Amino acid sequence: MADTGLPPGWEVRHSNSKNLPYYFNSNEKVSRWEPPSGTDTEKLKHYMAAHHSATSRSGAVVGVPEGKIRAAHLLVKHRDSRRPKSWRENEITRSKEEAYEIIRGHEKRIKSGEAALGELALTDSDCSSARKRGDLGYFGHGDMQKEFEDAAFGLQVGEMSSVVETASGLHLIERLE
Numbered sequence: 056m057a058d059t060g061l062p063p064g065w066e067v068r069h070s071n072s073k074n075l076p077y078y079f080n081s082n083e084k085v086s087r088w089e090p091p092s093g094t095d096t097e098k099l100k101h102y103m104a105a106h107h108s109a110t111s112r113s114g115a116v117v118g119v120p121e122g123k124i125r126a127a128h129l130l131v132k133h134r135d136s137r138r139p140k141s142w143r144e145n146e147i148t149r150s151k152e153e154a155y156e157i158i159r160g161h162e163k164r165i166k167s168g169e170a171a172l173g174e175l176a177l178t179d180s181d182c183s184s185a186r187k188r189g190d191l192g193y194f195g196h197g198d199m200q201k202e203f204e205d206a207a208f209g210l211q212v213g214e215m216s217s218v219v220e221t222a223s224g225l226h227l228i229e230r231l232e
């Protein structure tokens with residue numbers, strides 16, 4: 056791990072919910088927003104500049120964590136989904152074929168410019184991320200189901216996938232960062 060300038064046992068992590076870096080000590084299992092005492096702040100600043108982009112108003116270094124992307128998705132589940140229920144329906148009974156019809160309809164509306172993926176996700180996604188317009192925050196390799204990861208990392212920023220199948224159901228994925 057590049058030299059962060061932090062005392063032994065401390066590492067830099069990224070909070071998706073606040074889009075800010077935080078400092079975590081894996082031995083003591085403590086985390087904090089500010090670097091711990093004993094940090095070489097010059098080294099930390101260089102590390103953060105090399106591994107993150109942009110800085111916020113407060114001077115906190117924020118941006119896309121190294122090796123990660125940010126994406127939103129719209130999930131349409133079906134009766135063979137691993138967990139055939141969602142905030143929208145307590146028991147999802149549609150067939151996979153019916154789910155395909157639905158998600159292809161969403162794909163057409165998005166491609167025609169009639170609707171944005173995030174707008175449709177708000178009302179129609181079977182994922183708990185619906186309330187965040189499908190935004191999943193930053194994730195890296197190994198965080199998501201393989202088919203989902205492969206599709207998402209294969210996208211350019213702003214691009215949308217075709218229909219992707221995972222054990223959770225059928226997805227449309229849009230890469231945001």
Ligand SMILES: O=C(O)CN(Cc1ccccc1)C(=O)c1nc(-c2ccccc2)[nH]c1C(=O)O
Nearest residue numbers: 137138141181182183184191199200203222223
């Ligand atoms: O697959 C399962 O056994 C159950 N899951 C996994 C899950 C359940 C709750 C919260 C997040 C993930 C889902 O079905 C699921 N997968 C997702 C998912 C899949 C790929 C990328 C992002 C989210 N969302 C959900 C959801 O209910 O909200």
